Amino acid sequence: MEMDPRDVTARIARLLVYPVKSCAGVELEEARLCDTGLEFDRGWMVVDGDGEFLSQRELPRMVLIAPQVAAGQLLLRAPGMPLLRVAPESTPRPLHVQVWNDAIRAHDMGDAAARWLGEFLGRELRLVRFDPIVRRLSNLHWTGGLAALNQFSDGYPLLVTSEASLETLNGRLDAAGHAAVGMNRFRPNIVLSGIEAHDEDRLDVMQIATADGEVRIKPVKPCTRCAIPDIDPATAASSPEVNDALQAYRHNAALNGAVTFGTNAIVLQGVGQAVRVGQTVAADYRFD
DSSP, X not given: OOOOOOSEEEEEEEEEEOSBTTSOOEEESEEEEETTEETTTTOEEEEOTTSBBOOTTTOGGGGGOEEEEETTEXXXXXXXXXXXXXXXXXXXXXXXXXXXXXXXEEEEOOHHHHHHHHHHHSSOOEEEEEOTTOOEEOOHHHHTTOOOEESSSSSOSEEEEEHHHHHHHHHHHHHTTOOOOOGGGTOOSEEEESSOTTGGGGBOOEEEEETTEEEEEEEEEEXXXXXXXXXXXXXXXXXXXXXXXXXXXXXXXXXXXXXXXXEEEEEEEOTTOEEETTOEEEEOBOOO
């Protein structure tokens, strides 16, 4: 399928999903696009006894938990722990949970998962799955009034970054005498190649030609950053070099000076289609 010429032509360099919010990611060659983002992304979440979500901000060791989805089951692996198979519950227990400002219904995944998480993370915790009948919307101000659905993501269906943005950051880290970091610190879903650093912030609707038609993804809001990029995904140790480097050049006036890296995006068209590494992405620049 051919598309009209655009200002920018890029390629999908990497695709990643994070089945359990704030745990390790899974890199894919192909992913099915849903209205909530890539299939299985943030479909499960860890909560405390009050149903409040927890992340690496409170529990850095969550990054050491490696999820996988296979044959309808969620599999969890972690250092020193047995493999946990979390089968879909035939009679899941409803549980009300809190994700930032959103109070929503989810499904508790049982006592075995709770014990496994508690042993590895050292707290009483529950694993919950998103209830597909729930409609959790992105911020309508940033989506321009469009009803964009999420599962347990922080607020938007997709996060887009670029290889060039990471190269620029790593250049600054090197100049300051620090080691380079990987893209997994920033937890994107789609990583683009072939564009300039941080051009993802300036793109209008991104078009991806697939065998089944056109996918259209709209960047809507630069992604503000907390302390999670300072956490080493290999060790769960935290040090401030990444955020210190970002503070020097990534303040965003449109977000009251918050530090940003990557851009949040929503799905306009193409639900059910497969996006693949290597596919062409075309877009025009946005002039706000």
